[in-house]
Amino acid sequence: MHKYANPTRFLRLSKILVPWCAGLTVVLFVAGLGWGLVFSPPDYQQGETVRIMYVHVPAAWLGMFAYMVMAAASAVALIWKHPLADLAARAAAPIGAGFTLLCLVTGSLWGKPMWGTWWVWDARLTSMLVLLFLYLGYMALANAFDDITRGNRAAAILCLVGAVNVPIIKFSVDWWNTLHQPASVVKMGGPAIDPAILWPLVLMALSFQFYFATLLMLRMESGIAAAKIRALSGLESRA
Amino acid sequence: MSIFLAILDRELRLALRQGTDSLMVVAFFVVTVVLFPFGVGPEAAILERIAAGVLWVTALLASMLSLDRLFQQDYEDGSLDLLTRAPASLSLVVSAKVVAHWLTSALPLIAAAPLLAVLMQMRGDGFGILLAAMALGTPTLSLVGGVGAALVLGARRGGVLVSLLILPLYVPVLIFGVSAVDAAVMGLAYDAQLKILAAILLVALVICPPATALALRQALE
Numbered sequence: 001m002h003k004y005a006n007p008t009r010f011l012r013l014s015k016i017l018v019p020w021c022a023g024l025t026v027v028l029f030v031a032g033l034g035w036g037l038v039f040s041p042p043d044y045q046q047g048e049t050v051r052i053m054y055v056h057v058p059a060a061w062l063g064m065f066a067y068m069v070m071a072a073a074s075a076v077a078l079i080w081k082h083p084l085a086d087l088a089a090r091a092a093a094p095i096g097a098g099f100t101l102l103c104l105v106t107g108s109l110w111g112k113p114m115w116g117t118w119w120v121w122d123a124r125l126t127s128m129l130v131l132l133f134l135y136l137g138y139m140a141l142a143n144a145f146d147d148i149t150r151g152n153r154a155a156a157i158l159c160l161v162g163a164v165n166v167p168i169i170k171f172s173v174d175w176w177n178t179l180h181q182p183a184s185v186v187k188m189g190g191p192a193i194d195p196a197i198l199w200p201l202v203l204m205a206l207s208f209q210f211y212f213a214t215l216l217m218l219r220m221e222s223g224i225a226a227a228k229i230r231a232l233s234g235l236e237s238r239a
Numbered sequence: 240m241s242i243f244l245a246i247l248d249r250e251l252r253l254a255l256r257q258g259t260d261s262l263m264v265v266a267f268f269v270v271t272v273v274l275f276p277f278g279v280g281p282e283a284a285i286l287e288r289i290a291a292g293v294l295w296v297t298a299l300l301a302s303m304l305s306l307d308r309l310f311q312q313d314y315e316d317g318s319l320d321l322l323t324r325a326p327a328s329l330s331l332v333v334s335a336k337v338v339a340h341w342l343t344s345a346l347p348l349i350a351a352a353p354l355l356a357v358l359m360q361m362r363g364d365g366f367g368i369l370l371a372a373m374a375l376g377t378p379t380l381s382l383v384g385g386v387g388a389a390l391v392l393g394a395r396r397g398g399v400l401v402s403l404l405i406l407p408l409y410v411p412v413l414i415f416g417v418s419a420v421d422a423a424v425m426g427l428a429y430d431a432q433l434k435i436l437a438a439i440l441l442v443a444l445v446i447c448p449p450a451t452a453l454a455l456r457q458a459l460e
Contacts, residue, residue: 158404
């Protein structure tokens, strides 16, 4: 891992990986979406609206996955002070926030026909909403300082404190939800998902995953470029 | 330990001599809670139903408002630099400051809570539990708030920023604090909620002072 902390080496690697990841994203996306929207059967209870799941569930997974990436990168940045880890954490935040928002929006669109309302204080929706606030706080803190390294450090600490809190928040929201409105929510039918629904879901999840990797690398590349520009303009103003 | 007490003594003296700060926090708490009957109407049934939630949310906001007092002034006049050079771990220094913050801003809130509970038509069964839940929950708020206050030192518009950072982290305390009081009012068992509040406090006691110390160090770099 330490080997790839060198920006030049990272750039060389990402130049190779980005086209592949982008290509896989497109292929898997087309396959998964085609399968999910056209060929997979409608749900016996929810009818055609179940197809929202093929976007909603992968978005939720990626929203949480991106936070884990951010937390891991923040830990690396604080412990070994790798500049790339700072860039990675910073780059992952808006992507993760985007996925979380996508999850909330599709969840709300799904809720309207299923639950008859745009928003339900369902435990999962609520914890995703809190996760979105954590992302927003992270991004606001990272950009609140004139000194960019100071912003990175502060945001990394916040991210780790948040990462410890996420399970506690999740647990408390579940508790709160069961107290306030027991079983008003249509739950997805048990652990047994039909393969005809599972496969397109897996494809979509993989496609989202590669999309995340592509965006992350592109954003890190642009972050490196921005750091170079800052360094150059700093030299110029001093000269 | 003597350093802990010395810093606690200093903070308390400062708070007492500046005096009005603590009173302002309580005044904010009282005035905001009193606004709610104007907003939702004076029916006793509605007020009784929302009493615990209103008191907790308002206490949360009040304790957040006083957070800038924790490090901001010391950061500006440079005493924070000296405190980090004290012959004790920075976590201990931070703990002393957080304890002082709790004594001067949260304790008055707890003292004012029963009076406001009367105004909000809360049933008598809830009073003791409200106090117990607040006594267990507000230290967590101060501890978590300390991390936020240290992180935003030197940031643009830090006061607004800190609310975005820490309010999501306050959610568990709010949930269990309210649900303990609600359970007590409805005559249900409430000890589980209190125990969870205590557990969250213990976790916060372990995690928050080092995180705050780390944040302070990088703020002073």
